[in-house]
Amino acid sequence: MNHSVLGFFPYADRLLGAAARLKQAGYRNITIFSPIPIVHEVDHVLGEKKNPIKFFTFFGSLTGFFFGTTLAFGTAALYILPRFGKPVWSVTPTVVIAYETTILLGVFATLVSFLFFARLPYYKKRVYDIKIGVDRFGLLVRAEEEKLRYVEEVLKEAGAEEVKRIYED
């Protein structure tokens, strides 16, 4: 049965120190809560994470480009109304449209992939404390119950203000 320990830190370096120690000790399931992005520092401690978003962005943009092109060319071919001595398939305007749709679908893909990977939106109850939104850093470690004692120790040593255990149902 897995349970978690949550510790609150007033300072980021202490938290990071604790995290580093736990990591070394072989704890994998470490989550760091922070009121501000400390991505670099966390990466330093916990190792850099993969960035899956960029592929989505890329393919989203590519889809957007083809969507725009198809829209402009296709609708022109569906209903032919010649204009301005221009061919039915006119390249320049299509490029403009495709440019915009590239960006639009790129943005959408980024948005969707972000939400997907960040598991948002999520409205059910999760481990959280409102202090995190203000000025406290949190360290959540999830492990088998017997290993949690060590975690608590580490956290306290590192200078956590408060350490609590969270039992899951």
Added chain:
Amino acid sequence: MSNISYREVNDDVVRTMTETGRSYYIALSLCLVGIVITFGLPWVYQIYTGQGVTGLHSPAYWGVYLTNFVFWIGISHSGTLLSAILFITQTPWRRSIYRSAEAMTFFSVVTAATMVFVHMGRPWNWYWTFPYPNQRELWTNFKSPLMFDVFAIGTYATASFIFLYFGSIPDLAAVRDRVAGWRKSLYGALALGWRGTDREWDLLQKAYTFFAVFIIPLAVSVHSIVSWDFASSKIPGLNKTIFAPYFVIGAIYSGSAGIVTLMILLRKAIKFEKYITHVHFDKLGILLVVMSLLWTYVNITEVFTGWYTGTSYELESLSYRMFTTPFAYLFWLMIACNTFFPLLFVFRKVRVSIVAALLISIGINIGMWIERYLIISTSLPRKFLPNMWRDYFPSWVEISLTVGTFLFFTLLFLLFVKLWPSFSIYEIKEDIGIPMEKKGH
């Protein structure tokens, strides 16, 4: 700024959202009433009666409505664009101003969009301008610059809203944690269940970077496309290749001035002097000087390209704009506002003087509005066949709706200030610095 505590930041921002003075409500209701009077009623009158209530005529088919459209699109430019550029370049002073600037972007795009519908002769058929499958098998004409506009502005509005919203999620979560009642459920829903985990932060930063990267070319393309509405015509005074950079630079210029104006007012109104300091105005002042010089250069180039054609078409259009009353007054007022006064920002004293900055930035915005007005209303009445020349002046409906757009924008902004964390809590905190026991890395 480092002497401010994190908690204070949270308190200050939440305070702006929860504590509401009487003057706010007065301003809000004045805005609402003003919109109904200056915007709603005249527009209903115009829809009911026809576009004949405007001062438009043949051949001046474009007038103040399009001026407003271009102006608001221009205003929209700086917010997001600056925010994105400064984000990518990791400029620290961005952090306390960018949220409002992005909101300004979104709201002015919305304001500009209303002008499109006001401008249309049959606004109830607005959906015909969108490509959607229909039984008539009629699609839109993608060769039309207006269609580019539909796409560009649509994309821009969407993207800048997403940009604005994404940047705000952690703050919305922070606000969610502090409020009660209906606000709780509202911000609970808006915050999407944000917890501030390292994973969330990581993905947010990465996604945000992509948005920022997208926003920059998008913003440039939007205003170039708006300029193509004019430049792809054959009309003397409009048909110029310089128009795209001219408009983009003008847009950034007016947008930056708009930020300055707005920041000064906002800072005063919600007492945020400690977050928006002289540093910001110092930097923005330098930006304005740069933009002013750039704008002046393109403006001179624009006039020069017209003059250099040597055709009677361009020359008449130019002389009508520059030397014929009443447009000459406007033209030279514009030059004064946009070229000369901003040069005062060269002096640091002026830059950090709030009053001077306010006056000059408002002046720039007036000047930029005049620029758009002149482009439209001095080119169309001086087209190719002199027999059709006829001056254009706006009618009361047009003037009233123009005032209405400003009220509309103000209303949106007032609501924004109350309903949205108008300053980025977490980024101000970033500005303050990560709390470390040992200083330095």
Added chain:
Amino acid sequence: MAGFLDRLLERFKIYREPGYYKRYDYWWAMVVDLDRCTGCGACVTACQAENNTPVVGEEESGKGRVLNWMRIERYVEGEYPDVKVKFIPVFCAHCDKAPCEVACPVYATYHNQDGLNVQVYNRCVGTFTCATYCPYDVRRFNWFTYKDKGSFESPLDEQLNPDVTVRTMGVMEKCTFCIQRIVAAKDRAKDENRKVRDGEVIPACVQSCPSKALTFGDLNDPNSQVSKLAGLPAEPYYLRESGSKLAKISKNPRAYRLLEDLNAAPTIIYLKRVMKGSSTIGHE
């Protein structure tokens, strides 16, 4: 699969053909002999009678909102007593490269198979862009629903031409070369299984012109009245190529097109007025 690809390629070729020029059934065009035109304005009223264009009244006229689809422009040159007055009737030139067509976002204006630049009133949303882009200022806008404003006060409405719709507020309109007459002539021709004859279609303005300054016909037909007057060779397509000056290919020394250097390729061909004083021949 190969057949599909071939078809696609063929399509592509067609779709890349600028403006479909060579596939037009007719190429309606008008020749205006400025030496015959007296500037009397009969055509203007004839147009108004034929096409249900409303009378807008003094107030609106003063604002420059008359809805006449055509107008006579007058240019007064010189000082007393060496005054020269020149007239030119200006209508929609049905440009082959019409700037207005590219402007409309909803395809309310386009080029049809007769070489006409046509306006579909019920599709118009009123963005004004076509009128703004038009170098000849020939597009007119329905600022109001003039029918409701009393422009066709009973019994004046009895006169309204049933072949032409009465436009409502917010719609752009312009000269159609009296397309209802073209439609009627084509209808007749179809009954008799033939092409429309030269001179069978006469727009209202051409019909009324007392001095016979206007001629209307098919430029695709080398024997038509307009082709002869314009002095065009049998295959006049390259008139539509960019940069083509009429003066270079026409056998008629008087032929020119209005604002030709704008490269809108108008299909209204003017014949220069013979007049003492400076000549504007060969102005390049």
Added chain:
Amino acid sequence: MKRFLLYLTVAIITFTIGYNINLIYFSDRAPEQPINFSHKVHAADNSIPCLYCHIYADKSTISGVPSVQKCMGCHKIIKTDSPEIQKVVSYWEKKEPIPWIKVYNLPDYVYFSHKRHVKASVPCQRCHGDVAKMDRITRQTVIFGVPFLRVSPLKMGWCLDCHKNGAKEFIGGPVRNGTDCWTCHK
């Protein structure tokens, strides 16, 4: 507050639905004509060809309603005792035309020529439905006395469909220039 909003939303949505249901399905129902004329009796039972009465259909854009004289031409002798025929007679005697109600209404900006379609041997039933089965002229199929989906919606897509695909039946291919706007608009 929340509840009120819910009610309001529901009301607005259903209002729109109701409005549109009427507009789409019920607006063209068969109006009651001044005389209870039956196409069934004339076109089916007595197999009178359409053009016998609608004499202008192959000559003009409009097909034409038969003149009162035309009605009287037959009904001087036939079924003179029927009350509906008595109405015709009374119109004839009053020298008044019969104010029929138009069922197939086209907007002012549409140009439609009966002549062209009749000459292309498009049967009248193609657009007007099987009038020979209708006692009262209608644009809808009637199921259990309830007017249902339209026989001919008179919408642009419907016209276009025939101009592009349906026309093959009659002229062996799509209508030449059949999708040009000014073929049907004016």
Added chain:
Amino acid sequence: MLNRRDFLRVVGIGSAGAAAGFALAELNAPNPARLIPYLIPPEDIIPGVANWYASVCRQCGAGCGIVVKVMEGRAKKIEGNPIHPISKGGLCARGQAGLQVLYNPGRIKNPLRRIGERGKGEFQEITWEEGLTILSKNLKELRDRGEGDGLYLLTSPISGHLKLLLKNFMNAYGSSKYFAYELINYENLRFANNITFGQNSLPHYDIENTNLLLSFGADFLTTWISPVNYSYAYGHMRQGRPGLRGKVIQVEPRLSLTGANADEWVAVKPGTEGLLALAIAYEIVEGGYYKGEDRGKWLAALERFTPRDVAKVTEVAEERIIGIAREFSKTKPSLAIGGENVSSYENGVSNLVAINILNYLAGNNIGISGGIIPNRDIEKSSFIPVNSLMQDASKGKIKTLILYDTNPVFTTPGAVKVEGQLKNIPLIVSLSSFMDETTLLSDLILPTHTYLEDWGDNFTEPSVGYPVATIMQPAVNPVFNTKSVGDIFIHLARNLAGVFQKEIPWTDFGAYLQASWKMVYNKHKDMKEIRETTFEEFWNNLLSKGGWWKEESQAGKKVYISVNKITPYLPKGPASFDGDDKDYPFYLTLYPHSSYMDGRGANLPWLQELPDAMTSVVWGTWIEMNPERATTMGIKEGDVIEVESPFGKIYAPVCLYAGQRPDTISIPIGQGHKFYGKYAEGRGANPLDLLPFKVDERTGAVSHNSTKVKITKTNSPGRLVKMAGWTKELGRDIVQTITPEEFQVKEG
């Protein structure tokens, strides 16, 4: 989320909403359109397909043949009759606007009887029976009292069988007082032609084939005599003959539309045109271009008019006079015409005689193709100087005045005070379609058909070298409760009975017309031009063709002008003007507006909105002024100025126009109606208010150009609505030109 109660509520609200929506759609549903069948289908009408009826245009006296497009019984368009020799398929703006005469909202819809004071405009609708009874009772009483001669009939100069009918009626009634009046008339020209050519008619000016046209103030492209025909001729003269291009020289103080189209403009001083003509004539004779035996006599007669002397008076350079003279006599054929402008000076007849002489001396341009082709004599004109009618009125001689198609209250000079004179007439009957100024003063108004609803015919004067008769047939059923004017008189005749029964036995005017044409047919049926074997065939052809004409030229008849006979009629000097030069520094040139003519077209909105050809002004009166002169006086375009003559004053805005002599101002006639439907009322000013009571005693024509005026800038409200924004071309090559020389080279 939803409990049962809520659910039920939602369902209830939902169904109520749907029902409300359904009901609203039901209420909003458009009223079903009606299909109204014919009672009896007309044989020749297919609904949706237009019928064309040939007829004649009555918007001016030119008599153009028209065809009227009629759909479902309503006139939709008027076009020129392509086979008609006058209009040749063309039609002017006035002719096009004929539809608005027919469908004018201002038409009188029912017969009216005056109930209030005269001129107050209070009328009561009556039936036709009542109206005609009132009139016939009055006429009967009048005749019974032996005052038959007290019946006056005043019409416009009409021609054809209607005129004959009216004449017959008046004769049968026993009155000789049938007169015609029109402001813009050609009586002076007829008179001058009678003196010179011995023919009291308007000749055919063969502009079509001439090579040099010297026009003295004849605005033949807009208003003068037969503008549509002359426009066709003009076009043909310019570009209709390969290799040949006729030249036009226009002599007039104000550059008219014709002047604008001419190659040269001679801005002559007002009133001296006749002298200029004589100077040219002198030069022709003196230079030996005139080769007749009586050269010496001519020289003697013209010796006062040497170019040198005349140059001083006319302000035209001597060399120019000589140049014109040489060109005029060398070019063959050449033609000189004198127009409205010249004939309406106080010495109008003399000017026209001088111009006619010019034609004679420059190689006898009379009777040749490209010159003047005289018509047959027409019957003596019944034209009346309106002042003599007024004298009769003030003396109480007029007991009953019937007016038809004429509006003397508006079209007479202000000083005549027609309004006051008419007070003495016991009964004024107006046969008019519109409530105009004169009709308003009448006691009984019998509304007439317009020409599109009526029968009639027109014998064109001047025709085109051969007789042209055009038939007028009702193209549409009457729009209002009106009657044909012929029918009114036939009805009156029936009511009066007696001698009329014999003279006027017809039932209606159509029958009368057909009977008259039967007589014409019977008389001429042996002619080779008439191929029809029966009258029915002839009549049907007449109606379908629109008229009857025999296409042959009458050229070839030469005339001889004797010096002695002509000398007394030559102009003695410049025309005299009312108002001395010091107080009234400006000559006043009035000209009929190109659209409204003498004001009759002012109630037609199309014409009101048709930009004036020269100034592009719409919906109002304007005063044309030389820009330089205006600048020196501090007057800008659009300023309202007061124009004052010794006889009256008017206010109107200024329109600057470079084609205007600095010492002259010009005002178009036609606006300034007090009553004439809502499109004309209270619009602009009537410049006739400035004029004295001055007519040519011999002909009765009003001299409307013989007044001088002064102008003052005022601040009165007034508005100049101009369509043209800018009149300078700015080197944009909009109207491109080539010179005649280049044209000759390229053509050759």
